[in-house]
Amino acid sequence: xxxxxxxxxxxxxxxxxxxxxxxxxxxxxxxxxxxxxxxxxxxxxxxxxxxxxxxxxxxxxxxxxxxxxxxxxxxxxxxxxxxxxxxxxxxxxxxxxxxxxxxxxxxxxxx
Numbered sequence: 841x842x843x844x845x846x847x848x849x850x851x852x853x854x855x856x857x858x859x860x861x862x863x864x865x866x867x868x869x870x871x872x873x874x875x876x877x878x879x880x881x882x883x884x885x886x887x888x889x890x891x892x893x894x895x896x897x898x899x900x901x902x903x904x905x906x907x908x909x910x911x912x913x914x915x916x917x918x919x920x921x922x923x924x925x926x927x928x929x930x931x932x933x934x935x936x937x938x939x940x941x942x943x944x945x946x947x948x949x950x951x
Contacts, residue, residue: 847879859928874904909935
């Protein structure tokens with residue numbers, strides 16, 4: 841027997857809209873692609889995240905970006921099947937993802 845699981849509904853905090861507005865088209869496209877993947881499997885496609893200034897509860901995060909890796913931090917309510925993306929920022933420590941950095945003039949750094 842197969843059970844069809846609906847994708848999680850998504851809300852973006854206004855700070856996420858601001859962050860994406862300042863990003864390149866390629867970064868926004870990558871964010872949207874990763875968000876669609878995470879919506880299908882919010883727990884398996886993300887990892888636990890603690891950030892005391894943002895929430896006293898355990899949140900989730902997923903990595904996205906081109907060049908320097910970024911993270912999107914979200915809360916997931918399994919009972920409502922809802923994700924609320926609260927914040928985006930560069931990943932710490934800095935990590936480079938596949939593909940050249942949008943501001944780099946040369947090849948991408950080695951992994």
